[in-house]
Amino acid sequence: MVYNIFKKHKLNSQHAKISAEALINAELVGAHGHGLSRLKMYCERIKKRLINPKPNIKIKKISSSISHVDADNSIGFVAADISIKTAIKNAKKTGIGLVATKNSNHYGLSGYYAEKAVKKNLVVMIFTNAPPAVAPFGAIKSLFGTNPICFGTPTNYKAPFILDTSISKINRGKIRFAEINNKKLPKGVALDKFGKPTTDAKKALKGVQLPIGDFRGSGLAWMVDILSGVLTGANHGGKVKDPFDDFTGPQNVGHLFFVFKPNLFVKDYNDRIKKNVKLIKKLPKIKNIKEILYPGENKFKRFKINSKKKIKIPKNILKSIKELTFD
Amino acid sequence: MVYNIFKKHKLNSQHAKISAEALINAELVGAHGHGLSRLKMYCERIKKRLINPKPNIKIKKISSSISHVDADNSIGFVAADISIKTAIKNAKKTGIGLVATKNSNHYGLSGYYAEKAVKKNLVVMIFTNAPPAVAPFGAIKSLFGTNPICFGTPTNYKAPFILDTSISKINRGKIRFAEINNKKLPKGVALDKFGKPTTDAKKALKGVQLPIGDFRGSGLAWMVDILSGVLTGANHGGKVKDPFDDFTGPQNVGHLFFVFKPNLFVKDYNDRIKKNVKLIKKLPKIKNIKEILYPGENKFKRFKINSKKKIKIPKNILKSIKELTFD
Numbered sequence: 001m002v003y004n005i006f007k008k009h010k011l012n013s014q015h016a017k018i019s020a021e022a023l024i025n026a027e028l029v030g031a032h033g034h035g036l037s038r039l040k041m042y043c044e045r046i047k048k049r050l051i052n053p054k055p056n057i058k059i060k061k062i063s064s065s066i067s068h069v070d071a072d073n074s075i076g077f078v079a080a081d082i083s084i085k086t087a088i089k090n091a092k093k094t095g096i097g098l099v100a101t102k103n104s105n106h107y108g109l110s111g112y113y114a115e116k117a118v119k120k121n122l123v124v125m126i127f128t129n130a131p132p133a134v135a136p137f138g139a140i141k142s143l144f145g146t147n148p149i150c151f152g153t154p155t156n157y158k159a160p161f162i163l164d165t166s167i168s169k170i171n172r173g174k175i176r177f178a179e180i181n182n183k184k185l186p187k188g189v190a191l192d193k194f195g196k197p198t199t200d201a202k203k204a205l206k207g208v209q210l211p212i213g214d215f216r217g218s219g220l221a222w223m224v225d226i227l228s229g230v231l232t233g234a235n236h237g238g239k240v241k242d243p244f245d246d247f248t249g250p251q252n253v254g255h256l257f258f259v260f261k262p263n264l265f266v267k268d269y270n271d272r273i274k275k276n277v278k279l280i281k282k283l284p285k286i287k288n289i290k291e292i293l294y295p296g297e298n299k300f301k302r303f304k305i306n307s308k309k310k311i312k313i314p315k316n317i318l319k320s321i322k323e324l325t326f327d
Numbered sequence: 328m329v330y331n332i333f334k335k336h337k338l339n340s341q342h343a344k345i346s347a348e349a350l351i352n353a354e355l356v357g358a359h360g361h362g363l364s365r366l367k368m369y370c371e372r373i374k375k376r377l378i379n380p381k382p383n384i385k386i387k388k389i390s391s392s393i394s395h396v397d398a399d400n401s402i403g404f405v406a407a408d409i410s411i412k413t414a415i416k417n418a419k420k421t422g423i424g425l426v427a428t429k430n431s432n433h434y435g436l437s438g439y440y441a442e443k444a445v446k447k448n449l450v451v452m453i454f455t456n457a458p459p460a461v462a463p464f465g466a467i468k469s470l471f472g473t474n475p476i477c478f479g480t481p482t483n484y485k486a487p488f489i490l491d492t493s494i495s496k497i498n499r500g501k502i503r504f505a506e507i508n509n510k511k512l513p514k515g516v517a518l519d520k521f522g523k524p525t526t527d528a529k530k531a532l533k534g535v536q537l538p539i540g541d542f543r544g545s546g547l548a549w550m551v552d553i554l555s556g557v558l559t560g561a562n563h564g565g566k567v568k569d570p571f572d573d574f575t576g577p578q579n580v581g582h583l584f585f586v587f588k589p590n591l592f593v594k595d596y597n598d599r600i601k602k603n604v605k606l607i608k609k610l611p612k613i614k615n616i617k618e619i620l621y622p623g624e625n626k627f628k629r630f631k632i633n634s635k636k637k638i639k640i641p642k643n644i645l646k647s648i649k650e651l652t653f654d
Contacts, residue, residue, distance in 0.1 A: 063422055065392060068592045095390055098423055100592040123558070138619040139610035151550040161553070163546040212540025219490040219622040222607070223478040226488070230603050231450070233593045237606035258585075265395045265427040266560045276557050279564035280549070283466035292465040295546040 002039065005324045009046045010053035015078045022077040022108050027313075028306045029299040033173020034108045036313060037180060040320045041244055042075060050250050051075050051105055059086055065094045068232075069101040073250045076107030080255060084113040087257040088120050095264050100232035101255040106130070106243050111164030111296065114152035117259050118160040125258040126150040127228045129235075131242035131251070133172050135208045137218035140195055142208050143238035146172045147224035154262060155294070156274040162296030167217045167224070168209040175201050175209070176244070181314055228254040329366065332651045336373045337380035342405045349404040349435050354640075355633045356626040360500020361435045363640060364507060367647045368571055369402060377577050378402050378432055386413055392421045395559075396428040400577045403434030407582060411440040414584040415447050422591055427559035428582040433457070433570050438491035438623065441479035444586050445487040452585040453477040454555040456562075458569035458578070460499050462535045464545035467522055469535050470565035473499045474551035481589060482621070483601040489623030494544045494551070495536040502528050502536070503571070508641060555581040 002023055006016035019042075026035035045051040055074035059082065061067055067086045071079035083101045090097030107113070110126045117124035130145025146166035153161045166172070169189040178185055179201035190204035191197055198204055211217025229236025234254025241251045262269040281292050313321075329350055333343035346369075353362035372378040382401035386409065388394055394413045398406030410428045417424030434440070437453045444451035457472025473493035480488045493499070496516040505512055506528035517531035518524055525531055538544025556563025561581025568578045589596040608619050640648075 062591055066422055066591055095393055096423065096425055098587065098591075102592075123554075136607050136610060136619055138612055138616040139607070140613055141610045143607060143610060149547065151554075153553055161549075163550050165540075165543040165546055167540075167543075169540060212543050213492075213494075213496060215622075216492040216494075216539050219492055220476070222488075222621065223490050226480055226600065226603065227478075230596065230599045231589065231592060236599070237603040260425065262558065264389055264393055264425075265429075265558060269557065272557045272563070273553065276553065276564040280463050280466070280470060283463060283468050283470060286465055286467055289465040292463055294549065295542075 001321060001325055002036070005039065005043065005321070008324075009043050011046075011075065012054070015053075015075065018081045019075055019077040022081075022112055025112055025303075026108055027311055028303045029109070029111075030302040030306070031109055031173065031299070033171060033175075033177040036317050036321060037173075037177055038106075038108075038243075039317075040324060043324055045105070045243060045247070046075070048247055050247060052250075057082055065090050065096050066098045067100075069099060069104075070233075071101055071104040073103050073105070073252075076105040076253060079104035080107040080113050081116075083255060083257050084116050084124075084126075084259075087124075087259040088117055088122060091117075091122050091259040091261060092120070095261050097257070097259040099257040099259075101257070102233040102252065103250070104234065104253045104255060105251045106253060107255065109164060110148050110150035111152070111162040111299065113257070114150050114162050114164065115160055118152040118154050118162065121154050121262065122259050123154075123262050124150075124152045126255065127224045128255040129225050129228045129240055129253060130172070131240045131246070132238045133209045134168050134211050134218070134221055136222065137211075137215040140208070144211075144218070144221035144225055145240060146209065147221045147228075149220065149224060152296070153273060154270065155277055156270045157277060159294075159297045159300035161273075161277070161294050162299065164295070167211050167221045169212055170209065172209065175204050179205060180316060227256045232256060328648060328652055329363070332366065332370065332648070335651075336370050338373075338402065339381070342380075342402065345408045346402055346404040349408075349439055352439055352630075353435055354638055355630045356436070356438075357629040357633070358436055358500065358626070360498060360502075360504040363644050363648060364500075364504060365433075365435075365570075366644075367651060370651055372432070372570060372574070373402070375574055377574060379577075384409055392417050392423050393425045394427075396426060397560075398428055398431040400430050400432070400579075403432035403580060406431035407434040407440050410582060410584050411443050411451075411453075411586075414451075414586040415444055415449060418444075418449050418586040418588060419447070422588050424584070424586040426584040426586075428584070429560040429579065430577070431561065431580045431582060432578045433580060434582065436491060437475050437477035438479070438489040438626065440584070441477050441489050441491065442487055444584075445479040445481050445489065448481050448589065449586050450481075450589050451477075451479045453582065454551045455582040456552050456555045456567055456580060457499070458567045458573070459565045460536045461495050461538050461545070461548055463549065464538070464542040467535070471538075471545070471548035471552055472567060473536065474548045474555075476547065476551060479623070480600060481597065482604055483597045484604060486621075486624045486627035488600075488604070488621050489626065491622070494538050494548045496539055497536065499536065502531055506532060507643060554583045559583060
């Protein structure tokens with residue numbers, strides 16, 4: 001159904017497939033804020049030509065390791081897919097691949113693209129900026145996105161190590177999901193537009209999300225904005241438009257993909273990473289914690305479980321999918 | 328005096344100069360926990376041959392962009408100095424430089440080395456691991472170091488943008504400094520060895536430091552341990568020895584230096600970064616905040632001020648310097 005909806009919105013078969021797979025993957029790993037709850041928004045932006053369904057994506061070769069992707073305002077999934085594949089190709093050739101992407105849109109989960117590199121036995125870092133959600137330290141107005149930092153590595157275990165962490169205390173997708181489903185936010189993660197703490201998702205979206213570690217998280221968000229926005233030629237400094245609320249123009253999100261071979265410096269990387277994980281897993285645990293998990297393990301487990309069973313989709317989201325299919 | 332102390336401890340003139348400059352720089356930027364308070368410790372480790380005063384440092388060329396440094400257990404300042412210079416050279420040649428360093432020791436402030444790259448008009452990321460201080464999420468025992476993430480870029484303003492942030496709520500150097508000077512810690516940054524919150528520096532050093540953002544900070548610390556330890560051939564997984572407390576062997580700290588040209592993808596990087604900083608600086612401010620500062624600005628200002636005046640050195644530290652000079 002999702003594939004057909006994208007096709008109906010003029011994406012070609014390949015792009016519709018890439019986009020549908022990314023959305024369904026988000027549902028399967030349990031990241032509902034990056035899944036079907038965004039489908040209607042993507043379609044609206046395509047209809048209004050704020051996302052280009054027929055992009056002419058250009059890959060400029062800077063060196064055998066470095067490439068620049070101009071995504072021509074394609075849907076973010078397609079821009080990210082081409083970019084990570086280019087970074088992987090460069091890294092396989094020279095040991096290291098650096099790809100900067102401009103004129104892109106929201107691409108969902110960074111970890112999804114990191115996994116593509118890890119499956120090719122590569123280490124990966126990915127940065128992307130996002131619409132204003134977090135205030136720089138000292139300011140009372142949002143400017144930074146939740147600007148995730150993403151890192152992945154093969155582990156020699158079943159699940160890859162995929163850290164995909166926003167620098168805000170909570171992901172914006174989770175707030176969107178709470179808003180749609182009338183759920184409360186945890187305490188201490190957001191302020192309303194008057195600067196007062198709130199657990200109301202609607203108020204939080206109009207206010208400010210709080211960064212992890214105060215000035216530390218604010219600094220990390222700033223770093224991500226520079227790496228993915230200033231460096232790449234994309235929007236930055238609070239100019240990335242909110243895909244849900246702002247229909248005045250394309251987002252021009254920027255991404256940076258950095259990929260390299262794990263055995264550049266040591267022959268036994270696989271053994272070393274396995275030992276590293278083992279040492280940490282066998283530490284004494286906090287009460288009621290059964291197992292120390294590495295980043296990505298939970299999503300991997302949820303993916304396995306959800307792939308084999310029916311997934312519950314909230315009624316309002318199911319309704320929007322049906323409308324998109326049959327309208 | 329510091330230069331002569333290092334010379335007396337068998338470092339050659341060049342290495343003594345590099346090390347003395349790094350320590351004095353830490354004092355001038357106000358990072359006292361990385362300054363003279365560590366001099367005695369470095370000398371003790373050299374005396375006990377846990378740091379090699381006459382290292383045979385090897386630089387292995389992996390490609391024209393990538394190098395591997397075996398620091399032969401040199402003092403960390405020297406290992407980092409050679410490594411960042413190699414990364415800069417590679418980046419100037421090919422646009423991108425990646426250098427991994429093993430068999431190193433504590434090198435002080437990552438930002439100090441980042442600045443060297445930024446002064447050559449390069450963008451830089453630096454990772455290093457450190458002795459156990461932070462418990463992985465779910466564990467009750469420290470294993471990760473405060474594992475800083477460091478990022479630097481030219482700004483087109485006077486001060487470079489240098490983010491140098493530990494993933495713990497407070498730097499370990501600051502706890503050491505509080506311990507020596509009998510000062511209390513802020514609340515909520517550490518637990519004692521029984522897992523209870525503490526503001527006592529001595530108890531915190533024997534207990535656990537808390538990461539920023541719970542599982543997020545823990546994940547970032549893990550990423551840094553993999554990048555600087557597992558990847559480089561250095562110690563990792565909690566095996567880096569504490570330089571103050573553990574005299575059973577060399578630390579074998581690992582570092583990773585990633586440097587690249589800012590104008591790889593855009594011609595007007597200098598204008599773009601200037602605009603980025605300007606947009607953020609002019610945001611409405613929290614009450615009593617005079618100016619929104621970017622990371623590194625404070626240290627830059629302190630350096631300017633402190634370079635022109637006498638610096639106060641705590642009595643016990645002055646005493647240790649005199650002892651090292653005259654014993």
